[in-house]
Amino acid sequence: MLSLAKIASAHDIRHPTWSVADVHGQYSYTNPHADLYLYLSQWSDMESYLNVGYSRPWQYHLHTNSHLRLINRLADGLLSLHAASPHSADRRLLDVASGRGGAAIHAHRRYGLEVVGVDITPYNAHRATHNAHQKNAGAQVHFGMGSADRLPLADNSFSLAWSIESPAHFADKPAFLKEVSRILKPGGVFTFADLLVVDEVALAHPQIYQEFLQMWDVPYLETFASYHHALAESGFELRRSEIVTRYNLDILNQDCLIFLGLSKPKWLYQTYKRYLYWAKGANLDNVYQHVLASYRALQLGMIDYGLFWAVRKI
Ligand SMILES: C[S@@+](CC[C@H](N)C(=O)[O-])C[C@H]1O[C@@H](n2cnc3c(N)ncnc32)[C@H](O)[C@@H]1O
Incomplete structure (x- = not known):
């Protein structure tokens, strides 16, 4: 139980036992939370993209294209700032927490950028390298291991950087921003997307x-x-900066509701459970717990989704 007496802001509410090993587990299929990705891989390329995506009301969301729409939105804003920067001829992008490489490879194929991706999870860094070679981008898109709050890169070495839906996992987000600032040249441009907590809602429902x-x-x-x-x-x-919750998390919330509704008839749940295990090796009970916890928070409006574009001061 949480002691409510000490809580002044949602910043004070933390995952009580979090460690980076949990993150490795989720992204290496070694903890039960990874079963959600196996479930989602029925519709979307989760071996390349690990973000919730972005969709307008008329666009189908549970699809690889929704990941690409989010990436394009960030990239378009980033590159229009870059075009007006003193480093506009520089085509190298740093991708902090590059996951399985889909966004970095897309940045190369669609925008002609050379990309260096850094991630803390060995499975993802290897998968990203494999994906880059498969898409013939291995010479221009490179992935390595590293932590967002201590990046293995020199000061003032990039003029473009992004981080897509990863900072949520970082233990010290201000330290990550300072690292990106250190690595960027003055006038360099940076964009990131992240989950945000809505203070007053989290304070009212700390357990959820x-x-x-x-x-x-x-x-x-x-x-x-x-x-x-x-x-x-x-x-x-x-x-x-903008909050785009209605283009992704609100849709996720509706999907959670449909999932929970369809889980009610026992015969349907058990049949689908057997199918999911056979088709993907995923345990539907784990997916159910994940969806339920997500729905409880999302339907209260507790979590927002923010996009930010910024320039390193000269
Ligand atoms: C939700 S995924 C997003 C991956 C990718 N940006 C995308 O959009 O597909 C989050 C990623 O952050 C990575 N990550 C978590 N904590 C990290 C840290 N401290 N430093 C670097 N990467 C980290 C995870 O390993 C994972 O690949």
């Missing part, structure tokens, strides 16, 4: 919030406002 953090192996979340503050403290000038 904590279950959400535990299910997603997330130590804590920033708010929209705390990210603005942390960006300024890290030497960035914010150019644009």
